[in-house]
Amino acid sequence: MPTATASPQHTLDSTDRSSPYVERKAASITQGIMSIEGLSLNLATVRQWGFREAVEACARHGLTGIAPWREQVVALGPKEASRIVKANGLRVTGYCRGGLFPAADAAGRQAAIDDNRRMIDEASTIEAEGIVVIGGGLPEGSRDLAGARKMFADGVAAVLPHARACKVPLALEPLHPMYAADRGCISTLSEMLDLCDLLGEGLGVAVDVYHLWWDPTLAQQIARAGRRIIAHHICDWLVPTKDILNDRGMMGDGVIDLRGIRALIEAAGYRGVQEVEIFSNDWWAKPGEEVLTTVIERFNRVCMPL
Amino acid sequence: MPTATASPQHTLDSTDRSSPYVERKAASITQGIMSIEGLSLNLATVRQWGFREAVEACARHGLTGIAPWREQVVALGPKEASRIVKANGLRVTGYCRGGLFPAADAAGRQAAIDDNRRMIDEASTIEAEGIVVIGGGLPEGSRDLAGARKMFADGVAAVLPHARACKVPLALEPLHPMYAADRGCISTLSEMLDLCDLLGEGLGVAVDVYHLWWDPTLAQQIARAGRRIIAHHICDWLVPTKDILNDRGMMGDGVIDLRGIRALIEAAGYRGVQEVEIFSNDWWAKPGEEVLTTVIERFNRVCMPL
Numbered sequence: 001m002p003t004a005t006a007s008p009q010h011t012l013d014s015t016d017r018s019s020p021y022v023e024r025k026a027a028s029i030t031q032g033i034m035s036i037e038g039l040s041l042n043l044a045t046v047r048q049w050g051f052r053e054a055v056e057a058c059a060r061h062g063l064t065g066i067a068p069w070r071e072q073v074v075a076l077g078p079k080e081a082s083r084i085v086k087a088n089g090l091r092v093t094g095y096c097r098g099g100l101f102p103a104a105d106a107a108g109r110q111a112a113i114d115d116n117r118r119m120i121d122e123a124s125t126i127e128a129e130g131i132v133v134i135g136g137g138l139p140e141g142s143r144d145l146a147g148a149r150k151m152f153a154d155g156v157a158a159v160l161p162h163a164r165a166c167k168v169p170l171a172l173e174p175l176h177p178m179y180a181a182d183r184g185c186i187s188t189l190s191e192m193l194d195l196c197d198l199l200g201e202g203l204g205v206a207v208d209v210y211h212l213w214w215d216p217t218l219a220q221q222i223a224r225a226g227r228r229i230i231a232h233h234i235c236d237w238l239v240p241t242k243d244i245l246n247d248r249g250m251m252g253d254g255v256i257d258l259r260g261i262r263a264l265i266e267a268a269g270y271r272g273v274q275e276v277e278i279f280s281n282d283w284w285a286k287p288g289e290e291v292l293t294t295v296i297e298r299f300n301r302v303c304m305p306l
Numbered sequence: 307m308p309t310a311t312a313s314p315q316h317t318l319d320s321t322d323r324s325s326p327y328v329e330r331k332a333a334s335i336t337q338g339i340m341s342i343e344g345l346s347l348n349l350a351t352v353r354q355w356g357f358r359e360a361v362e363a364c365a366r367h368g369l370t371g372i373a374p375w376r377e378q379v380v381a382l383g384p385k386e387a388s389r390i391v392k393a394n395g396l397r398v399t400g401y402c403r404g405g406l407f408p409a410a411d412a413a414g415r416q417a418a419i420d421d422n423r424r425m426i427d428e429a430s431t432i433e434a435e436g437i438v439v440i441g442g443g444l445p446e447g448s449r450d451l452a453g454a455r456k457m458f459a460d461g462v463a464a465v466l467p468h469a470r471a472c473k474v475p476l477a478l479e480p481l482h483p484m485y486a487a488d489r490g491c492i493s494t495l496s497e498m499l500d501l502c503d504l505l506g507e508g509l510g511v512a513v514d515v516y517h518l519w520w521d522p523t524l525a526q527q528i529a530r531a532g533r534r535i536i537a538h539h540i541c542d543w544l545v546p547t548k549d550i551l552n553d554r555g556m557m558g559d560g561v562i563d564l565r566g567i568r569a570l571i572e573a574a575g576y577r578g579v580q581e582v583e584i585f586s587n588d589w590w591a592k593p594g595e596e597v598l599t600t601v602i603e604r605f606n607r608v609c610m611p612l
Contacts, residue, residue: 143561143562143563145519177483177484177521178550180519181545186522187520188522190522191522213451215493216492216494216496237487240488240550241550242550244547244548254487255448257449257450257451
């Protein structure tokens with residue numbers, strides 16, 4: 001359980017606690033400790049709502065923050081999006097989603113790098129506490145998974161200086177192996193931590209239970225990650241899973257040991273929000289208000305370590 | 307590439323090459339070396355055909371062997387099934403599928419153990435070169451994946467003496483992480499090899515490309531497996547994948563580097579057949595003859611190391 005004696009310092013790189021962008025993060029994490037119910041909503045969970053409607057609902061229900069998607073922010077303009085969030089007293093706990101660096105040719109790879117740099121500028125404007133960065137899939141026609149992974153690493157290295165300059169942490173997110181071909185060529189926390197080891201300051205990892213719950217080395221890799229964990233995403237794995245992309249479950253409706261994984265994450269030093277991210281044809285078909293009240297009820301009932 | 311100078315000995319445990327059940331396997335592998343086109347068909351691939359029809363078609367097309375499912379063999383009776391296979395000059399390169407040891411209570415676990423022992427007897431009768439053994443899912447209502455893995459290991463240990471006595475190798479098959487909840491709680495080759503290390507003679511592993519192609523440690527674990535590889539299953543990963551269970555692809559239609567993985571497997575010392583196992587609503591809807599001729603064409607065109 002988080003306590004007031006737990007270190008309120010949350011750094012991306014424990015070897016450099018003086019790094020200026022750490023201050024914003026540290027302040028937000030301190031806020032997280034004060035609210036054990038620290039809950040953030042990834043707005044993809046309630047895509048039946050527009051941006052403003054979703055933000056206002058989250059504020060009305062007392063949530064800590066939101067994690068918007070880029071299309072929403074760009075459509076409004078980052079400044080206006082930020083104004084709406086601030087007017088409702090919320091934080092932007094994450095910004096979805098960057099990365100996706102593999103491409104068939106050099107021009108495509110450069111375009112992805114340029115696009116990620118623009119996204120970092122947007123993240124800075126909306127004061128996002130981090131950008132979620134995923135691997136991307138194989139280039140069209142390719143079967144070279146190792147090559148795609150190399151392109152991902154090269155892309156992260158290319159945008160990292162700009163992310164550091166803008167004080168925007170990059171939360172590297174491994175995706176479930178069933179997405180290795182078309183969305184996330186990096187499947188394990190181990191690989192993302194290897195990249196953090198290699199590239200250093202400014203990088204952290206996002207631990208999404210949906211992507212990682214099956215990993216037999218999960219406990220070991222969460223401990224290894226330590227304070228480099230900068231995001232914790234939750235939902236559940238349904239049995240059966242009817243759709244490979246859009247059948248994530250509400251917390252408590254599936255088989256993931258949410259309490260157990262949260263305990264490991266807290267033991268590693270992370271005290272930040274849990275961000276609910278549910279892509280679900282079933283939940284998208286319900287009223288947003290029903291989704292949000294269910295999220296809050298389940299978060300309080302099945303997501304906290306005992 | 308396999309050559310006549312490669313060792314024709316294929317043993318389950320390189321520390322005990324005198325083990326009697328190795329002889330059958332060694333003889334079959336020698337045959338595999340003589341026929342570089344060594345192709346076996348898992349009969350689930352052509353479930354539009356009955357057992358006899360499928361076996362006769364495989365023989366007519368010159369395949370090396372078949373891998374039947376238990377329901378088919380038990381329905382005919384193992385002796386009659388074996389007679390049909392032998393009359394057509396085929397081998398039984400694998401028998402599907404055992405394992406599935408996790409259960410909610412001790413009676414359930416014992417029932418699974420007893421059932422696996424009966425399956426070993428059947429495998430002996432049909433002279434199967436191995437039984438494919440998968441993890442099984444979480445017991446009803448459980449979120450304890452580590453506990454399920456322990457039940458799997460205990461189950462394998464419980465049936466292994468009988469498998470050894472019957473000279474039936476157990477091919478431990480990790481399943482894709484998307485099946486961890488309901489079919490295979492063991493997701494990685496690394497875990498299965500750990501169990502082989504622990505329990506020793508009589509165990510090997512099945513390398514199914516569909517389950518393992520995404521694993522960043524695959525090359526390393528195949529090398530580690532060495533001569534403990536006793537089955538190599540092939541199909542392909544489609545983009546997009548429309549169904550989590552029954553949308554496997556024909557070789558060449560997806561993104562798996564089949565040649566590359568086969569090269570790793572041969573470098574590890576395995577020279578046995580490639581077994582085609584395609585669960586596919588699309589292919590099941592076509593005539594069996596079309597499926598089989600496509601399998602043969604693709605096997606020759608995209609599955610052999612260059």
